[in-house]
Amino acid sequence: MTGAxxxxxxxxxxxxxxxxxxxxxxxxxxxxxxxxxxxxxIHHEIVERQRAQIRLGTDQLHFAFRIVxxxxxxRVLAAQRILVERHDALRLVAAHGMDSFVLHADGDWPxxxxxxxxxxxxTAERLLRDARAAPLALLPGASxxxxxxxxxxxxxxxxxxxxxxxxxxxxxxxTLWDDFVVAYRGGxxxxxxxxxxxxxxxxxxxxPPPSAAHLEAQAAPGTLEVRIDESARARIEEHCRRVDTxxxxxxxxxxxxxxxxxxxxxxxxxxxxxxAGRDSVDDAAAxxxxxxxxxxxxxxxxxxxxxxxxxxxxxxxxxxxQPAAGxxxxxxxxxxxxVLQNAPGGAEALPDCTVDxxxxxxxxxxxxxxxxxxxxxxxxxxxxxxxYRGTGLVGLLEYDGRRLPAAAVDEVAAAFQRRLAAxx
Numbered sequence: 001m002t003g004a005x006x007x008x009x010x011x012x013x014x015x016x017x018x019x020x021x022x023x024x025x026x027x028x029x030x031x032x033x034x035x036x037x038x039x040x041x042i043h044h045e046i047v048e049r050q051r052a053q054i055r056l057g058t059d060q061l062h063f064a065f066r067i068v069x070x071x072x073x074x075r076v077l078a079a080q081r082i083l084v085e086r087h088d089a090l091r092l093v094a095a096h097g098m099d100s101f102v103l104h105a106d107g108d109w110p111x112x113x114x115x116x117x118x119x120x121x122x123t124a125e126r127l128l129r130d131a132r133a134a135p136l137a138l139l140p141g142a143s144x145x146x147x148x149x150x151x152x153x154x155x156x157x158x159x160x161x162x163x164x165x166x167x168x169x170x171x172x173x174x175t176l177w178d179d180f181v182v183a184y185r186g187g188x189x190x191x192x193x194x195x196x197x198x199x200x201x202x203x204x205x206x207x208p209p210p211s212a213a214h215l216e217a218q219a220a221p222g223t224l225e226v227r228i229d230e231s232a233r234a235r236i237e238e239h240c241r242r243v244d245t246x247x248x249x250x251x252x253x254x255x256x257x258x259x260x261x262x263x264x265x266x267x268x269x270x271x272x273x274x275x276a277g278r279d280s281v282d283d284a285a286a287x288x289x290x291x292x293x294x295x296x297x298x299x300x301x302x303x304x305x306x307x308x309x310x311x312x313x314x315x316x317x318x319x320x321x322q323p324a325a326g327x328x329x330x331x332x333x334x335x336x337x338x339v340l341q342n343a344p345g346g347a348e349a350l351p352d353c354t355v356d357x358x359x360x361x362x363x364x365x366x367x368x369x370x371x372x373x374x375x376x377x378x379x380x381x382x383x384x385x386x387x388y389r390g391t392g393l394v395g396l397l398e399y400d401g402r403r404l405p406a407a408a409v410d411e412v413a414a415a416f417q418r419r420l421a422a423x424x
Contacts, residue, residue: 021280036100037092037200041331042289043166045097046138048376058372059138061168062131064124065159069353072184073113073149076159079183080109080147086179087287089167089196096140103197104217108143114150119158123150125357127160136164142167160357165289167196171276171343172287181348197278197290203328221370221379222406224413226386226395228420233392235423250341250423253306255338255384256299258415265381267300270335272380274373276343293332293373331375337383339369365389370398382409384416 039047046059084090084107091107094100116123124385127150136144144164151157161176168176179193228236236247252273259265277283281328296302338418349355370383377402386395 015064030189034096036102037197038203038204039099040200040289040292041328042291042373043101043138045098045331046166050137050139052376057132058243058368059161059165060135061161061165062128063161064128064131064172064358065161066124066222066356066358067157067159067350067353067373068119069155069350071155071157071350071353073151075186076149077111078268079180082183083176083179084109086183086193087176089172089286089288090145092144092167092196093141094138098138098140101200109145110143111145111239111387112146112148114148116150116152116158119150119156121358121361124158125350125360125362127158128358128360131160131162136162138164138166167289168287169289169291170341171278171290174287174343175241178348181350185351192281194278194280194284194286196286196290199283199286199288199290202279220342221368221398222401222409223364223368224397224399224405224406224409225364225366226384226397226413226416228386228393229318230391232420232423237421239423244335247344251340251386252338253303254419256336256414257305258301258412258419259299259336259382261415262408264404264412265299265336267298269299269381270332271296271298272303272332272335272337272373274339276370292328293337295329295332296338299336304421331373332380333375333378335380337369337373337380339373339383339385341385341387346347352397364396365394366396368396368398378389382412389403 048275050057088103090109091104092101095102116127127148131146131148136146137144138144144167146162148160149157150160175193236250239245240247240250256271260267271391272293273296274291275294276287277292283290297305366385366387369385372378374380380398381403382397382399384395384397397409397413
C-alpha cells in the first residue's frame with residue numbers, strides 16, 4: 001500500500017464478514033493483507049518488548065488535564081471523534097501478522113466516564129497510575145488511543161488521555177491538543193492535516209532484525225537530574241544569535257566535550273540523536289510516530305569537526321543530522337544518546353475554562369527515553385534528554401550502571417554545567 005486511499009471501509013469489512021460467514025479470523029486478515037502499511041523499526045521493537053514483557057511503560061504516553069469551568073462532555077466526545085476523522089494515525093490497528101498496520105476508514109477513540117471526589121494533585125496522580133497500569137498494547141485490531149473524563153461536578157473535571165507511542169510522538173501532542181480545542185469550539189479553521197498513512201507508504205524500511213531470543217528485564221538505569229536556569233538559557237540563546245548556531249548544537253557540543261573531558265568512554269563511541277522525521281511540510285500538521293534515531297557520528301570526530309569549523313560547526317553537525325528522506329535503519333544497540341525535546345506545545349485554550357497539565361511527581365519531570373530508542377535487549381551507555389520548562393530547561397541523565405559508575409556520571413554532569421556557565 002502506498003497511501004491512505006487503499007484502506008477498507010467499515011461497510012466493506014462488514015460485507016467481507018458476512019460473505020465469510022464463519023471462516024476463521026486468520027483467513028479474513030489474509031484477505032486484507034494487501035491493504036496494510038509497513039511497520040517502522042520502532043514498531044518492531046515495541047512488539048519485541050511486549051512479547052518479552054519488558055520496558056512496557058516506555059511505549060506509552062499518559063496525560064491528565066485538570067479542567068475548571070463549564071465543560072460540556074458531549075462536546076468533548078464530539079471533538080475526539082473529529083480528531084479520529086482528521087488524523088488517520090488514530091485509525092491504525094496492528095494487522096494479524098504483527099508486522100504491519102491496517103488503516104480503517106472509521107475509527108474510535110473511546111471516551112469512558114468516571115467520577116472523582118476532588119481534582120487535586122493527589123487525585124490526578126492516582127488517575128495517571130491507573131492509566132499506566134492498563135497499557136495500550138500493540139495487538140491485532142486493538143485501539144491505540146484511550147481517554148477518560150472524570151467528573152467531580154459540572155465545573156471540575158480531569159481528562160486523562162492515553163496513547164501508544166506506536167502512533168503518537170512528542171511533536172504530535174501539541175497538534176492533538178490544538179485540534180481538539182478547535183473541534184470543541186465547533187470551528188474548522190485548522191489547516192489540513194497531513195497523512196501518517198501516506199508517510200508510512202513512502203518509507204524505505206529495512207528488514208527487521210531477527211527476534212532477540214530470551215530477552216530479560218535489566219536493572220533500572222541510573223538517573224541524574226540536570227537543570228539549566230533562566231540566565232544560562234538566555235546566555236545560550238544570545239550566543240546562538242551571535243555565532244549563527246542553534247541551542248541544540250550548543251547543548252550537544254557541550255555534552256560531547258564534557259564526556260570527552262571526563263574520559264569515561266572511547267572517542268570512537270557512536271553518538272545518536274532522534275530526528276523529527278517529518279519529510280514534508282504536510283507532515284508538520286500530522287499525528288503519528290515519525291521519529292527516527294540518527295547515527296550522528298563518532299564522539300571524537302564530532303568534537304574535532306566542531307574545533308576545525310569553529311562557528312560553522314552548525315553546518316557540519318546539521319548535515320550529519322539530516323537522514324535521507326524515507327530511509328530507515330535498525331534501532332541502535334549502544335553509544336551515547338542526546339535528545340532535545342523542542343516540539344511545539346499546544347497553545348489553544350478551552351473556552352471559559354482553565355486547563356492545567358497535571359504531572360505525576362513520582363515520575364521524572366523529563367520522561368525517560370534511555371531504553372525506548374534502543375534495540376530490545378540493549379541499552380545506551382549514557383543519554384541526556386533536555387526539554388524546555390518554564391523559563392529554563394530540565395534534563396535527565398540516564399546511564400547503564402553496569403558499565404558506568406555513578407561518580408563518573410556526576411563528573412560528566414558537573415563538566416557539562418561548567419561548559420554552559422562559560423558561555424558568554
